[in-house]
Amino acid sequence: MRLTPFLITLSLGLAPAPALAQTATAEPVFSPDEVRAHVEFLADDLLGGRDNGTEGFDIAARYVSSRFDAMGFKPGGTQGWYQPVNIADYVLDADKPASITVGTKAFAGDEDVLFGPSPLYGDETQILTADAVFVGHGREEDYAGLDVTGKFVVTLIGNPPGTPPGALDRPAIAGKHGALGTIYLITPDNLKGAFPWAQAVGYFQQPQSNWLDAKGFPKGENPGLKIGAYVKGAAADAMFKGAPMSAAQLYAALATPEAKTGSFALKQRLTLQRTSIVTIKKSSNVIGVLPGSDPRLANEYVVLSAHLDHEGTQPDIEGEDKIFNGAMDNAAGVASMLEAARAFTQTGKRPRRSILFVALTAEEDGLIGSEYLARYPVTGSGKVVADVNLDMPILLYDFQDVVAFGAEHSTLGPIVERAAAKMGVTLSPDPMPEEQLFLRSDHYSFVKAGVPSVFLVTGFKNGGEKAFRDFLKTNYHKVTDDIRQPFDWKAGAKFAKINYLIAREIADADQEPRWYAGNSFGERYAKDAPKAPRPAGAPATAPARSPAVITIPVPAKN
Numbered sequence: 425m426r427l428t429p430f431l432i433t434l435s436l437g438l439a440p441a442p443a444l445a446q447t448a449t450a451e452p453v454f455s456p457d458e459v460r461a462h463v464e465f466l467a468d469d470l471l472g473g474r475d476n477g478t479e480g481f482d483i484a485a486r487y488v489s490s491r492f493d494a495m496g497f498k499p500g501g502t503q504g505w506y507q508p509v510n511i512a513d514y515v516l517d518a519d520k521p522a523s524i525t526v527g528t529k530a531f532a533g534d535e536d537v538l539f540g541p542s543p544l545y546g547d548e549t550q551i552l553t554a555d556a557v558f559v560g561h562g563r564e565e566d567y568a569g570l571d572v573t574g575k576f577v578v579t580l581i582g583n584p585p586g587t588p589p590g591a592l593d594r595p596a597i598a599g600k601h602g603a604l605g606t607i608y609l610i611t612p613d614n615l616k617g618a619f620p621w622a623q624a625v626g627y628f629q630q631p632q633s634n635w636l637d638a639k640g641f642p643k644g645e646n647p648g649l650k651i652g653a654y655v656k657g658a659a660a661d662a663m664f665k666g667a668p669m670s671a672a673q674l675y676a677a678l679a680t681p682e683a684k685t686g687s688f689a690l691k692q693r694l695t696l697q698r699t700s701i702v703t704i705k706k707s708s709n710v711i712g713v714l715p716g717s718d719p720r721l722a723n724e725y726v727v728l729s730a731h732l733d734h735e736g737t738q739p740d741i742e743g744e745d746k747i748f749n750g751a752m753d754n755a756a757g758v759a760s761m762l763e764a765a766r767a768f769t770q771t772g773k774r775p776r777r778s779i780l781f782v783a784l785t786a787e788e789d790g791l792i793g794s795e796y797l798a799r800y801p802v803t804g805s806g807k808v809v810a811d812v813n814l815d816m817p818i819l820l821y822d823f824q825d826v827v828a829f830g831a832e833h834s835t836l837g838p839i840v841e842r843a844a845a846k847m848g849v850t851l852s853p854d855p856m857p858e859e860q861l862f863l864r865s866d867h868y869s870f871v872k873a874g875v876p877s878v879f880l881v882t883g884f885k886n887g888g889e890k891a892f893r894d895f896l897k898t899n900y901h902k903v904t905d906d907i908r909q910p911f912d913w914k915a916g917a918k919f920a921k922i923n924y925l926i927a928r929e930i931a932d933a934d935q936e937p938r939w940y941a942g943n944s945f946g947e948r949y950a951k952d953a954p955k956a957p958r959p960a961g962a963p964a965t966a967p968a969r970s971p972a973v974i975t976i977p978v979p980a981k982n
């Protein structure tokens with residue numbers, strides 16, 4: 425893509441805005457041109473696709489902070505407008521294949537052993553030799569009477585009978601017992617369902633990304649393990665040779681209803697070898713604060729979030745255009761968020777609660793910026809009471825309905841309904857539950873921190889279905905998600921307005937949003953928070969996971 429037409433927009437975009445904050449009118453006006461100008465800037469080739477850790481992202485971040493500044497917001501980061509995040513990119517060194525040696529026989533090359541890369545051991549080959557202990561399902565009680573200090577533990581994957589999904593943190597337990605590393609035994613049964621090996625190989629060949637805490641540990645976790653691996657087939661047979669149970673006997677025992685295997689030391693000494701390549705990058709969330717007007721509520725915060733990053737420039741792809749501009753994903757969301765933010769400054773009436781406007785980094789690498797913000801809040805003694813997230817609204821048609829992911833789980837539902845009704849927009853049920861969209865954007869980091877959250881997308885009515893499906897097929901995460909798409913900027917203003925109305929009502933309400941009683945997200949992540957009675961028709965549980973979604977069950981934390 426050529427960029428000359430946008431150079432003009434660029435220079436205008438950086439000029440100070442004309443005193444927007446001072447214009448007080450009763451009802452805010454939402455401007456299609458404001459939305460257009462933001463998208464044109466953010467999706468420009470000059471920003472190179474806004475990948476976190478690049479200058480293009482930093483320019484986008486500076487653009488957003490300058491808009492926050494012009495709107496009269498307060499810097500809300502830990503360094504002015506910014507909350508810096510250290511991000512590790514790490515990948516296995518393809519030239520130095522990882523391996524497990526059992527006795528004298530080496531297994532390598534993804535056939536029967538599989539490793540993920542590690543962010544902790546870059547550019548040095550790890551070679552670790554030790555004894556191994558089979559610890560069954562890897563629960564606390566499975567370690568009874570065993571000494572695993574300095575040894576590898578070999579454990580099953582999946583949920584043992586009677587353990588709720590996700591409740592078992594095997595690396596944490598292994599680390600607590602002083603294990604050197606974890607080896608996950610992938611049974612023939614696992615291969616048919618929970619652990620599709622070929623997909624897992626593909627997954628672990630990809631570069632991984634994670635945020636690092638101040639000590640350099642990914643996601644702030646360090647169970648103390650140095651290595652992790654998955655084994656199956658001949659490698660597993662060799663590891664269990666001479667043990668109280670052979671691998672085959674183990675698989676047979678697991679096929680019984682009790683699934684009892686016991687725990688025992690293995691006879692074979694193992695050597696695990698792996699080389700990872702690690703790159704550490706710095707990027708930032710950009711945060712502006714509009715302080716609340718009600719002294720009793722001002723220490724409660726409503727977050728309006730939109731991820732600013734996209735997939736950057738990828739020189740290796742075919743064709744002349746190498747830039748993933750991310751016009752819809754998510755320049756459109758950031759632009760709508762900025763326009764909703766501007767609306768708050770136009771009314772002359774500050775919201776009762778404080779609002780945190782956030783342009784997030786590294787969503788595309790796995791919700792990294794939002795997870796970091798949820799883990800390290802910037803609100804001091806204040807509390808985040810809701811997140812309204814904007815991600816990839818399809819601004820190609822005059823939407824007549826919206827889908828509000830998360831609305832059915834909390835009292836945010838009726839708020840969304842009222843906002844939509846004010847605009848003559850209807851609420852539609854999730855047309856693609858198999859896509860699991862509620863779990864796939866930044867609001868989910870807030871959900872995991874116990875915060876009721878909602879995430880709107882434009883609906884299927886009035887040509888929306890075709891627009892959405894065509895976008896997914898043709899432009900989603902492709903270089904063609906750029907400014908040349910036939911944007912409907914009025915839809916951008918409309919999308920800003922509905923999100924504004926939602927955030928405004930949350931901010932002005934007497935009571936903060938609450939999870940519905942019995943809702944699985946609320947029960948799991950906000951156990952002790954007060955709940956609202958569940959209205960008829962609201963679901964108690966999350967939708968079942970689609971079998972098409974690959975479940976890599978136990979990421980090796982090392």
Ligand SMILES: [Zn+2]
Pocket residue numbers: 753788901
């Ligand atoms: Zn994306």
